[in-house]
Amino acid sequence: MDCNIALTGFMGSGKTSVGKELKKLLPDLELIDLDSYIEAMTGTSIPDIFSSEGEDAFRNMEKMALQDIFDTNEMLGTNSILALGGGTVLTDACRRMVRRSCKCFYLRASLETLVSNLKEEAGNRPLLKSGKDLRSTVKGLMELRGPVYESAAHYVIDIDGKTPTEIAVDIVTSL
Numbered sequence: 063m064d065c066n067i068a069l070t071g072f073m074g075s076g077k078t079s080v081g082k083e084l085k086k087l088l089p090d091l092e093l094i095d096l097d098s099y100i101e102a103m104t105g106t107s108i109p110d111i112f113s114s115e116g117e118d119a120f121r122n123m124e125k126m127a128l129q130d131i132f133d134t135n136e137m138l139g140t141n142s143i144l145a146l147g148g149g150t151v152l153t154d155a156c157r158r159m160v161r162r163s164c165k166c167f168y169l170r171a172s173l174e175t176l177v178s179n180l181k182e183e184a185g186n187r188p189l190l191k192s193g194k195d196l197r198s199t200v201k202g203l204m205e206l207r208g209p210v211y212e213s214a215a216h217y218v219i220d221i222d223g224k225t226p227t228e229i230a231v232d233i234v235t236s237l
Contacts, residue, residue: 066132066141067091067233068160070211071169072204073148074179076226080169081145083230088143095145100127108147121153128156132163151214152207160214167233168215170208175222176200 067084069077078095085093097108100123104111111120124147135142144164151157151166160166171179177197212218217236221229 065237066135066144066164067237068144068146068164068166069169070146070151070160070166070214071148071221072171072176072200072207072211074176075148075169075171075221076179076229077145077148077169079226080229080233081143083226084143084233087230087234090141092140092142093145094131094142096124096127096131096150097145097147099131100124100147103127103130117149121149121156124150125153125155125159128159132159135163149207152210157210157214161216165217165237166215167236168211168218169221169229170211170218171221173197173201173204176204 067088069081069084071077081093081095085091100111100120101107104123106114108120111123128144128150131142131144134140144160146160151160177200180200181196217233219229219232219236224232
């Protein structure tokens with residue numbers, strides 16, 4: 063496999079879970095969860111970064127982390143499966159890097175699937191602490207983000223009703 067694979071989509075779409083399944087199917091690729099990479103780089107959790115430094119600072123950290131990953135991969139001649147953060151491709155520079163350096167897959171989910179997947183962990187997601195109910199918050203964010211995810215992706219995978227393994231198989235079949 064001679065390419066980087068990026069997984070994008072809304073929080074709760076299963077990017078990390080699908081990335082783990084892809085790693086099983088493509089063992090020569092390294093799996094990098096961008097949020098975990100940033101937490102390791104900064105020694106701080108994502109919610110704490112949002113709380114202390116704000117979203118703009120976090121988006122800048124995402125950009126620097128992506129550049130570091132792509133530079134390292136190029137230098138070492140390696141490729142990765144990147145589980146991006148839900149907002150990574152909202153930054154123009156990140157979206158351009160991902161499209162240029164990866165085959166990008168948008169894991170598209172319905173509002174119902176996202177709400178179901180996020181209901182237990184909404185309190186740990188900085189952008190879901192708006193004070194509105196979860197459904198209306200997710201709906202509003204998806205109306206803004208959905209078109210951006212589609213513009214960043216080379217492929218769109220509809221995930222409703224599928225397991226992470228089934229989604230990973232769909233991705234490998236598309237390569």
